Amino acid sequence: MHISKFRAFMKIVAAAVLQACCVLAMPVWAEKADRSKPMNIEADQLRYDDVQQTTVFTGRIVLTKGSITIRGAKLEVRQDPEGYQYGTVTGSAAEPAFFRQKRDGLDEFIEGQGDTLVYNGKADTVRFEKNALLRRYRGAALADEVSGAVILYENLTDKFSVDGSTPGAAGAAKGRVRAMLTPKPESKPQ
Numbered sequence: 001m002h003i004s005k006f007r008a009f010m011k012i013v014a015a016a017v018l019q020a021c022c023v024l025a026m027p028v029w030a031e032k033a034d035r036s037k038p039m040n041i042e043a044d045q046l047r048y049d050d051v052q053q054t055t056v057f058t059g060r061i062v063l064t065k066g067s068i069t070i071r072g073a074k075l076e077v078r079q080d081p082e083g084y085q086y087g088t089v090t091g092s093a094a095e096p097a098f099f100r101q102k103r104d105g106l107d108e109f110i111e112g113q114g115d116t117l118v119y120n121g122k123a124d125t126v127r128f129e130k131n132a133l134l135r136r137y138r139g140a141a142l143a144d145e146v147s148g149a150v151i152l153y154e155n156l157t158d159k160f161s162v163d164g165s166t167p168g169a170a171g172a173a174k175g176r177v178r179a180m181l182t183p184k185p186e187s188k189p190q
Contacts, residue, residue: 037066043075054078061089067102071095072117084122091115096131111135114151126153132162148177
């Protein structure tokens with residue numbers, strides 16, 4: 001691959017992964033400093049297809065950018081002719097795909113996981129699929145946890161929905177959504 005194509009490819013990958021990371025954090029503000037941090041991706045292999053505009057990282061994927069961490073067994077990134085980017089992170093049989101990011105100005109983190117994480121740049125959504133779980137930590141303490149078969153986060157409207165069963169799955173038993181929500185700590189009078 002030519003250096004210029006590789007640089008162009010890395011810009012596409014960086015933009016796609018950055019967008020995915022920025023929208024994964026439920027309806028909360030992500031760490032603003034993450035935008036200016038360098039992105040680092042480690043994997044056992046990288047495959048790039050210039051004709052199809054796809055890049056596939058495989059084997060123990062670890063992506064970091066500031067406070068953002070994404071882990072999985074496979075990361076596939078593609079761009080459509082209109083320039084919209086799409087990314088899919090797949091977990092392994094042993095570990096789900098994983099996402100973590102610090103909330104801006106707070107000692108809080110958002111974590112999410114699922115068998116698969118799917119980012120759609122055109123719709124500006126992220127889906128946590130199969131065994132989906134989102135958590136918010138205040139410091140090291142678990143504050144909130146939501147789980148279901150599918151969690152869809154809509155970045156444009158700052159909303160998320162949780163489904164107990166996978167839509168359209170033939171013969172799938174209707175699952176349940178589970179949520180544990182902790183009240184905000186009371187602020188101390190000054």
